[in-house]
Amino acid sequence: MHMHHTDELILDPICACTALRKASRAVTRLYDEALAGSFMSIVQFSVLRHIAREGQPELMRLAEKLVMDRTTLYRALKPLEQRGWVALSDAAGRAKHVALTPAGEAALRAATDAWRGAQARLLGSYGAAEWARMQAGLARLVALSGGLSA
Amino acid sequence: MHMHHTDELILDPICACTALRKASRAVTRLYDEALAGSFMSIVQFSVLRHIAREGQPELMRLAEKLVMDRTTLYRALKPLEQRGWVALSDAAGRAKHVALTPAGEAALRAATDAWRGAQARLLGSYGAAEWARMQAGLARLVALSGGLSA
């Protein structure tokens, strides 16, 4: 049997992070395709949806919920603000809040149909029960990672 | 009970893509921290590891294995090439191959220790058996997404 001279490098098991990132990329592609007609990415959809869910969250609180770096969120909000989908409070010196505008609500509502289609297709194939377990596992990974890194 | 006027937007279940991306970000942070001393990110580690595993893969083949867009991989390789960790064949007109250089092998070997630590910490907390199931599910999501999107 042929052996590479780097074989000792590949005896370790699959990288958990890499496996997650691969799945994340593959599924992101699927959802982005579904949302293309709604003129937003799944990332933007996710941000809008979290804002809708939270009401008028502080930026930091929103970043935590999204498991995003602060600065990543701040800049992700800019195109949404430019399109008039979200509005930032500029309370001087205090934590800013972000809220959906009516246009943002309309955009989110319209995109939700496309999103629901992608979600149904994927989870219909994957299996709802299996997905429930996966979802719980993913949430646990987030919690664990927070504890292990911070 | 207080109701937001956007309540009808948030009745849908959790977004599978968003859940994956959150976990991906959280775990990426963990692994990037662990690899910081090795002067590479988990993405770069992942690319190097796949090259080691494949030998001298064609760029396209490598991108598929990594579930990456072609162009993302091409550009991810540039800093690795500049550091002398990988070498690209420039066979005129034909598919290029990429291979680890001795320096690349050394860097990968050195980083593998740090990686193994992060992996052990995370999976030790998460549970090896549960992780095996998660890993199988992630692979299935990749396969399903490929089928559903292409």
Place this chain on the structure above:
DNA sequence: TGATAATTGATGCATATGCATCATACCGAC
């Protein structure tokens, strides 16, 4: 063989991602 299709690499564009850093504002201890 010659036209056409598929593959591959490269680049422009836009956004995503997170770290380090800075400035400001807030808060708690004293």
Place this chain on the structure above:
DNA sequence: GTCGGTATGATGCATATGCATCAATTATCA
């Protein structure tokens, strides 16, 4: 009230991500 620590937002930097597009090359088939 002041000082020091913390929280928050902003920005520079580097890389990640993927789409659209173009050029060149290879494969296919009539």
